[in-house]
Amino acid sequence: MGEFRIDSHPVFGMAPEKRVAFYFNGQRLEGIDGEPLGVSLMAHGIRIMRYDRITGEPRGIFCGIGHCYECRVTVGTTRDVRSCLTPTREGIRVFTQDGWGQRINDSSSHPGQDSEPDEPGIP
Numbered sequence: 001m002g003e004f005r006i007d008s009h010p011v012f013g014m015a016p017e018k019r020v021a022f023y024f025n026g027q028r029l030e031g032i033d034g035e036p037l038g039v040s041l042m043a044h045g046i047r048i049m050r051y052d053r054i055t056g057e058p059r060g061i062f063c064g065i066g067h068c069y070e071c072r073v074t075v076g077t078t079r080d081v082r083s084c085l086t087p088t089r090e091g092i093r094v095f096t097q098d099g100w101g102q103r104i105n106d107s108s109s110h111p112g113q114d115s116e117p118d119e120p121g122i123p
């Protein structure tokens with residue numbers, strides 16, 4: 001479920017049980033239903049959410065409260081989604097964002113390699 005997740009904490013107790021599958025750049029991962037996407041990604045050691053459109057430098061979680069916009073990812077076909085505010089849901093498709101919002105590792109640009117299921121209602 002993510003080697004960096006704290007499943008048992010002496011003060012906060014056990015992590016919630018409702019686990020969901022989601023996709024990051026086509027890779028199936030697990031997260032906890034409703035936790036921020038950025039948290040689900042960090043639990044798997046994924047710290048790069050996008051690459052800056054001018055410098056090309058990697059960006060990720062910075063403020064964690066929706067102010068800095070550094071954590072933007074592409075969800076489905078919607079770019080500039082703040083991963084620190086967007087809840088992880090079953091089947092959601094998340095992509096590293098490059099520059100002005102192009103998806104990186106977009107499996108649809110590689111015919112025959114799209115192993116993700118179609119989810120109605122998810123762009």
Ligand code: FES
Nearest residue numbers: 062064066069084
């Ligand atoms: S980490 Fe600052 S807006 Fe998401």
